[in-house]
Amino acid sequence: MQGGLKLKVIELCDFVAGPYCGKLLADFGADVIKIEKPGRGDDARHIGPFRDDQPNPEASGTFLYLNTGKRSVTLDIETEDGRAVLRELLRDADVLIEDRMPGELAGLGLGYEDLQALNPGLIVTSITPFGQVGPYRDYKARHLNLYHASGQGYLLPMWAINLDVPPCQGPGYLGLYDGGMAGATATLAALFWRDNGGSGQHIDVSIQHAMMALERSQLRRYVDDGVSPNRTGKGRLLESLVECKDGEFAVVILSSQQQWEGLWRAMGRPEWGIKPPFDTQKGRSDNYAELRKRLNDWSRTVTQNELFHRIQTEGSAAAPILTAEGVFKSEQFRSRNHFVTIDHPVAGPLEYVDQPTRLPNADLPAKRPAPLLGQHTAEVLGGLPGYDRDRLQRLARNGVI
Amino acid sequence: MQDALKGIRVVDFGHVLAGPYCTMQLASLGAEVIKVETRARPDEQRAHRGDGTHANLEANSNFFECNLGKLSCSINLTTDEGRALAKRLVATADIVLENMRPGVMTKLGLDYDELVKVKPDLIMLSLSGFGGTGPWRRYAAYNPCFTSVGGVSHLTGYTEKKPNTMTNSGGDARAGTAAVFAAMIALRFRQQTGRGQYIDSSSCEVINSMIGDQMMDYAMNRRSPRRHGNSDAAMAPHNVYRCAGADEWISIAVGSDAEWQGLVRALGSPDWALAPEYATAEGRWTHRDRLDQSIAAWSADKSYYDAMRLLQAEGVPATPSFKAEDLFNDPHVLARGAVQEVDHPVLGRRKTITPPYRLSRTPARIRRTAPQLGGDNDHVFKTLLGMGDAEIARLEDAKVIY
Incomplete structure (x- = not known):
């Protein structure tokens, strides 16, 4: 045992x-x-x-x-x-x-x-x-x-x-x-x-x-100001969904000046990004619709993968929107053994998502099928x-x- | 009243949301949670608000929401003495949690390899977006990144619309909650074997494991499922319907003939509902668009509470799409004790949500409000570590205790 x-x-x-x-x-x-x-x-x-x-x-x-x-x-x-x-x-x-x-x-x-x-x-x-x-x-x-x-x-x-x-x-x-x-x-x-x-x-x-x-983080906003938050937005500049050249989607983070600067460098340092109104959090927030348009103008010139690694290389956060296929093929998930193959008498061997909590100091039995x-x-x-x-x-x- | 985790001490290097969310729940189960923080670089959740930095570090209601029940001591980890002090504290602890970017704790000399030297059976949890190993380990991630890479953004929203990154319940809160489970299972193993653990948790993996059933379609058929709004692959009606009040919607999910008959009764047995194509589950699903229109016509002049009561009385699964205001005042939520008032020295007395599990003998509860930065320094440095006034004063002057 x-x-x-x-x-x-x-x-x-x-x-x-x-x-x-x-x-x-x-x-x-x-x-x-x-x-x-x-x-x-x-x-x-x-x-x-x-x-x-x-x-x-x-x-x-x-x-x-x-x-x-x-x-x-x-x-x-x-x-x-x-x-x-x-x-x-x-x-x-x-x-x-x-x-x-x-x-x-x-x-x-x-x-x-x-x-x-x-x-x-x-x-x-x-x-x-x-x-x-x-x-x-x-x-x-x-x-x-x-x-x-x-x-x-x-x-x-x-x-x-x-x-x-x-x-x-x-x-x-x-x-x-x-x-x-x-x-x-x-x-x-x-x-x-x-x-x-x-x-x-x-x-x-x-x-x-x-x-x-x-x-609780969203619901408490009602306790703050007596108004229930709804689905039309959180009222502040946080992130944007962008569409890439290959038709895939990605998300870029806009929550701080520091995040913006890395994204701006990744975009090839466009001039508009350091001029008013886009040079401050407030300016970008006030002109969010136009900002999103400009971000998408750029994102449509790069693939999802290029966008992700370029922004991350500049030290800012971004992420690809992955489908199930994308998850199964991701080098990150693969390298961390996110999947485990389990053989089942009727369904045969299949790759399952494994437990994300791994206990290096426990001697666990091999995974068994349902x-x-x-x-x-x-x-x-x-x-x-x-x-x-x-x-x-x-x-x-x-x-x- | 007894506490499930009585005697368990947690040293919390967490910041922002996922990490603090985990330790808050450990506190609710009875652990003593000591948050280690510094005004040299305050928790973003204390400092950031809207589009800028806030001067008052004690006024952020989201910090309150994610740090209830904890103690706080102020240690500046950028100093040698600060790091030594943190280590002394860890030596007295059972569990350490951190969610800095991978590599930062190593740079501080506070990674598992160092800390296990002062506490051999230590349980340490590191939470990060992509995990502490692998090609993306140095990459930055916030909640929308967890949900995107974790595969849930693609599956959220309406078929004809774009994917949706969800609110921060999506990734942050679930990553923190899964970390509570991880801490508990490690504690159970320690109880069984005497051994500690180092747990390197990736928020993307956690969230993906909670749609593991959706992933099976790819494993079996090399097919990626799509988002499908409020619809279901077999059930109809299965949707939300507009009610009389402003932005009021009732959700209805009919999954059997008995529930369908209940719905027909609740609607007063209208003629349209007796149409033969609605007599079977398959027929209802095939004609779901027309069915949805008829139900929406019924719900349009009713409040969503009335719609719920009428349908539930006939055994039909139906609930309003509750707003925050509803939940903080709903008779069921209140009867369960899911909402409680907590005092805070700056924010005042305010409502918040209690821990979701009711344990009959060791109730999980909010034991105290969220801490002020360094508000428990005396308890931590004098009582727990036995330090003298002179030493504490010197460290305060040197901005080590800061």
């Missing part, structure tokens, strides 16, 4: 937020046992992306990415027999991650109080759209809704030309990842305390709250006291596992 996290985690979660929390522990070696509905499994198995767009619940890209290193057990916890198995699994577990609607598990006799009596050291981490308390706790929300409910969506797309451009959600399932990240962080804090003389406890994560906390549906049911349940082969076969016949 290698030196990964010595933790037994039960994950009773679907889709993105809860599974990301579980992944953050599994990728560091924790034994994460994923409980899936018999037959259908995790919802993420059904959304893709799929190779050649051919649906296959064993090979959804979203599922594969979010469930690396876990074991899968199919179990129907709507049945009493299923709940008995789950209780047995939780008896010596360190963590339960769950994403059922508030009160749902308590209704099944699996609420925090029930589980605390079973295993006082257990940490139960609940990750839901609006948390366990408050008037919206039973409200349903998907990624789109949470992006908007958190205040983040109202501010996008940033630099909208006017308020007729509707507010917009963020990319992918970013907001759901925020919920998973908050859950994993709090879970580790609770584990640290438990093993430092404390006990188990219940953690309540609201994805809305987690996303709101991330937007599980097939129920792949580890016999292995995991067979190890439980009282669950011999006959009993497991009976449960399987009754559709419990």
Whole structure:
């Protein structure tokens, strides 16, 4: 056994937020046992992306990415027999991650109080759209809704030309990842305390709250001046999107005189850049539209790559807007081993984005693929006291596992 | 009340946003966070405002937002004695965080190789835009650079419009939040093995790992996904709709037949909704433009709160696109305790957002306001390091404690 996290985690979660929390522990070696509905499994198995767009619940890209290193057990916890198995699994577990609607598990006799009596050291981490308390706790929300409910969506797309451009959600399932990240962080804090003389406890994560906390720098502007910031701009000179000769986009930074000077040198020291009104932050800010036009006149004469390296060589910040292909081909990401190839029995070997947190002083096990549906049911349940082969076969016949 | 990270000390060389954002959250979990800063070169977040430098280093509300719960001591790291003093402080710490440009800590003699000599099981986090190794390691990066290189800018916004670099929640805040996770996992490993860690974190990699599912399309099909606004590849209706008030929008995401039927009931079962093409998910998606128009006609004379209540009552995922003003006054946000008032000697009493996780036995909370520059010098130099008044006075005169 290698030196990964010595933790037994039960994950009773679907889709993105809860599974990301579980992944953050599994990728560091924790034994994460994923409980899936018999037959259908995790919802993420059904959304893709799929190779050649051919649906296959064993090979959804979203599922594969979010469930690396876990074991899968199919179990129907709507049945009493299923709940008995789950209780047995939780008896010596360190963590339960769950994403059922508030009160749902308590209704099944699996609420925090029930589980605390079973295993006082257990940490139960609940990750839901609006948390366990408050008037919206039973409200349903998907990624789109949470992006908007958190205040983040109202501010996008940033630099909208006017308020007729509707507010917009963020990319992918970013907001759901925020919920998973908050859950994993709090879970580790609770584990640290438990093993430092404390006990188990219940953690309540609201994805809305987690996303709101991330937007605090913008939201506080309402506290400053009583006006809600909106998506038409932050009211000051910060940056500009520019289009390059090759049709690609890049961003240049305009936040200080120092940044400007490096950019100006990279542009070949044009005369207009040291004359009024473009010679000061204020002048450039007051003439932002014309400034952007002049920046684009220059950027269209260089490639994205040329622009990036020229400005950076002059000591100022700039960046290429990368597509997925751009990320996969980037020399910087490559040189830092941002990707890891994982072989999966159905999807085959694929390059995955690896954990960005690398621990040089930990001896972590090699990355393992996401599980097939129920792949580890016999292995995991067979190890439980009282669950011999006959009993497991009976449960399987009754559709419990 | 107990604190999860009681007894953990963090020395914080962070500045601007990502670094301070991380240590603020460690403070909320109960760590003692000591910010090391100097008026010789103040944290940009204290000094910069709008289009210039601000004279008052204690009046920036964004500094307040990212430094709640910390202590501050003033040490001028450009002096030999200042660096020695910082090292003495690190020797008493569990975690060190910095987010200077890669190479700066080495130049100061405060890189991991030096600091681990005074604290063998030290956990050190270095945050930078592109990471501390690789061909771009010397390059400068701010939030829009993280989101651009991290692949999220390309995926943000409307299909027919340009990519979008997002607000600073996009890169800075997420990089800082991922660093809290990194610190916690390193602490867990230290608890398990007794060993510290050096963590070299790239904000671009962090943000890219949070769209790892989108990256799978390239891994599988050599295809780069595109931005698609509020739409979804399979669900409809899945959009925002204008409501009655000024710039009010309701977001609706219908993902099942049951939710569709709930929406029809919430709308009062209008005739158009009974059209056979809307009976299946596929049909609704195919005719989504017409469907969007009909829903927008319904929402146009309702407040977005009313639209939310009507739809949620029928089990339909629907929320307003909340503005800052809504969130600071919303009954749910307030009932959860997500907003709290905190006093500040210069900014006064003001509302802010609390830590997002509620831990039943070790509550994460805002323990104190944001520190004034050097406001905790006595505690740090006298109590923690046992220095005498004479030595402190000498170092103040020499602008080492400055």
